[in-house]
Structures are given as C-alpha cells and as structure tokens.
Amino acid sequence: MVVTSTKDIEWAARILRRGGLIAFPTETVYGLGAHALLPEAVRAIFKAKGRPSDNPLIVHIGRREDVSRIARDVPESALRLMNAFWPGPLSIVLPRRWDVPDVVTGGRDTVAIRMPDHPVALRLLQVADVPVAAPSANRSGAPSPTTSQAVLEDLGDRIDGVLEGGVPRVGLESTVVDCTGIQPVVLRHGGIPLEELRLVEPDIRVATTAELGAGRSPGARHVHYRPRARVWIVTPGDAAQGGMPPGSAWIGQSEPADRGYGLTPWAKIEVVPDVETYARRIFAFFRECDREGIAHIHCENVQPGGLGEALMDRLRRAAGDDSIPGYTGP
Ligand code: AMP
Ligand code: MG
Numbered sequence: 001m002v003v004t005s006t007k008d009i010e011w012a013a014r015i016l017r018r019g020g021l022i023a024f025p026t027e028t029v030y031g032l033g034a035h036a037l038l039p040e041a042v043r044a045i046f047k048a049k050g051r052p053s054d055n056p057l058i059v060h061i062g063r064r065e066d067v068s069r070i071a072r073d074v075p076e077s078a079l080r081l082m083n084a085f086w087p088g089p090l091s092i093v094l095p096r097r098w099d100v101p102d103v104v105t106g107g108r109d110t111v112a113i114r115m116p117d118h119p120v121a122l123r124l125l126q127v128a129d130v131p132v133a134a135p136s137a138n139r140s141g142a143p144s145p146t147t148s149q150a151v152l153e154d155l156g157d158r159i160d161g162v163l164e165g166g167v168p169r170v171g172l173e174s175t176v177v178d179c180t181g182i183q184p185v186v187l188r189h190g191g192i193p194l195e196e197l198r199l200v201e202p203d204i205r206v207a208t209t210a211e212l213g214a215g216r217s218p219g220a221r222h223v224h225y226r227p228r229a230r231v232w233i234v235t236p237g238d239a240a241q242g243g244m245p246p247g248s249a250w251i252g253q254s255e256p257a258d259r260g261y262g263l264t265p266w267a268k269i270e271v272v273p274d275v276e277t278y279a280r281r282i283f284a285f286f287r288e289c290d291r292e293g294i295a296h297i298h299c300e301n302v303q304p305g306g307l308g309e310a311l312m313d314r315l316r317r318a319a320g321d322d323s324i325p326g327y328t329g330p
Pocket of ligand 1: 055056057058093105108110111112134135136173174176187188216217218219220
C-alpha cells in the first residue's frame with residue numbers, strides 16, 4: 001500500500017512502533033525501516049531484502065538529541081559533523097550503547113547513525129519516537145529505489161506500507177564516516193562530498209582499499225546496485241568502437257560518440273547536464289532499462305569532485321569486478 005497523507009504518517013509510525021516494516025522516502029533513496037531496538041523487527045528487514053546478515057544497518061533518528069539513545073559516546077569530531085551536515089546525507093559511526101541489538105550492527109561495538117533531510121522521513125521518525133534501522137528499500141543487490149514504485153516492485157508483498165515522498169533530491173546513499181578513532185575516516189562515499197567534509201574536519205581521511213577489504217565497511221564486500229542489464233563504464237570521447245550490441249542504452253554528460261560503423265541504434269540515450277542530475281537519475285535509469293529489456297547499459301565516467309566519487313563507486317559496483325573503467329566493451 002502506498003500512502004501519502006499526514007494521517008498515514010501517524011499510521012505508519014504506529015506500525016513501526018509495533019515492529020512492522022515501513023518504507024519511507026529520504027533525500028538519498030527510499031529506506032526500509034524497522035524499530036531498531038526490536039531484534040525481531042530488524043530481522044524482518046534482512047528477510048524481506050534477502051540481505052546478508054553481516055551487513056550492518058544505519059539507524060535513523062528524527063532529532064539530534066536521540067543520538068544518545070543509541071550511541072555510548074559522541075566524540076568532538078562527530079559533534080562538529082552533525083552540526084554541519086544534519087539533517088543530511090551523512091551517516092556517522094559511533095560506539096554503540098549496549099541495548100542496540102547485534103542484528104543492527106552485525107555484532108560490532110559500533111553503530112552508524114543518521115538524521116535524514118526529508119520532511120516525510122523526519123515527521124515519521126519524530127512521531128514514531130523510536131530509532132529506526134533502515135537500509136535501502138530494494139531486494140539485496142538490486143539498484144536502490146528512488147521512487148515508491150521501485151519499492152513496490154521489489155518488496156510490495158513483503159512490507160506493511162510505503163510512504164510516498166517524490167523523487168529523492170540526492171539519489172545516492174549517504175556518506176559514511178567512522179568517528180570512533182582519533183581521526184575521522186570515510187568508509188563510503190555518498191551524498192556529502194569529501195571536500196565539504198574537509199571544510200569541517202580538515203584531517204579526515206578516506207579508508208584504504210586494504211581496510212575496506214578487511215571488513216571495516218562491511219557493505220563494501222557485497223554485490224550491490226546491479227540492474228539485470230550488463231553495465232559498462234565508458235570514457236568521454238572514446239574512439240569509435242564498433243560492434244556495440246544493438247539496443248544498448250547510454251547515460252552520461254555527453255552524447256555517445258559516433259561508433260564509426262553506424263551499427264549502434266541506441267535504444268535509449270540520456271544526456272544529463274551535471275553530476276548531480278546524473279546521481280539523481282542513475283538508479284531509476286537502471287530500472288527503466290531493465291523494464292525495457294535492455295541488455296547493455298553504457299555509463300560515461302565522471303571527474304572526481306563533488307558527487308563524482310560516490311557516483312563512480314556505484315557505477316563500478318554496478319558494473320562488477322570484471323569491468324575495467326575506461327574499457328568500452330563488450
Ligand atoms: P545501506 O544500508 O545499504 O546503505 O548500507 C549501510 C552501510 O553502512 C553498510 O553496508 C556498511 O558499509 C556501513 N555501516 C553501517 N554500520 C556500520 C558500522 N557499525 N561500522 C562500519 N560501517 C557501517
Ligand atoms: Mg543498499
């Protein structure tokens with residue numbers, strides 16, 4: 001059931017308090033929420049999504065002061081980041097309180113917390129007045145949902161309801177920053193770019209590939225964001241390649257170059273004006289391509305800076321390990 005009115009938010013908040021599953025809009029993507037302090041409710045999220053149980057969830061709160069309901073300690077760096085970016089697309093990893101269930105944190109001693117910047121999400125969280133664990137509201141591995149329709153496609157028969165909230169402003173997941181050590185560490189690129197974080201925390205650093213491989217950011221290990229179509233990352237101005245399968249799709253900031261052989265009747269072309277629009281569109285574009293039976297999606301790469309890192313991270317993972325950035329196969 002898709003619901004929209006203020007009265008529906010109150011209904012959804014009651015369902016959450018009782019241990020049900022409610023999908024709701026945020027400024028990043030649609031989330032699938034459950035009462036974070038009820039282990040059974042949180043387990044239902046993993047079941048509905050088919051999510052690997054070692055992949056911890058981000059806990060969402062509706063008020064700044066709710067941090068102390070789940071975190072044992074809030075270091076200065078975390079306070080500065082919250083002041084600067086909350087509500088917003090930034091998740092902060094903090095030492096957890098003992099009453100946060102293991103199922104939320106994957107058994108870790110830490111918990112990721114975020115206050116989303118979306119009126120429907122904030123109202124839901126405030127009315128429910130409980131911390132809400134929420135990953136993206138898609139089947140595990142699939143592109144994140146940026147419409148209520150995408151949520152219904154993936155999870156319609158497995159959840160209690162979806163709150164309607166339009167198309168998210170950012171379209172990519174939150175940036176995850178670990179504030180449990182001496183120096184804040186970016187575990188996942190996302191809606192708040194590194195340059196902006198640096199203005200507030202000049203000594204922030206990005207986790208190394210080795211650290212991520214060792215499980216510091218559990219989600220980095222799993223298949224993610226993949227449409228059914230094969231995703232290829234291509235470089236702007238790539239020379240004519242030829243041999244492109246007919247019916248491929250293209251998304252990027254430029255038009256696809258003429259492939260030289262006139263063999264590529266592109267089935268779908270979307271030229272986006274900037275990286276922000278690219279980010280906002282990418283997951284919906286993947287889903288549209290799947291609906292239209294497109295087998296190959298060509299995504300033009302983008303420069304670092306702004307949302308560039310976050311977008312390239314999602315594209316690389318959608319493409320899988322066997323895709324070489326810059327290679328224009330198949
Ligand atoms: P998702 O809900 O799919 O956006 O994924 C949330 C991601 O946040 C996880 O996949 C982890 O990479 C990260 N995360 C959540 N909790 C923690 C934690 N306690 N420590 C480190 N990373 C975390
Ligand atoms: Mg996800």
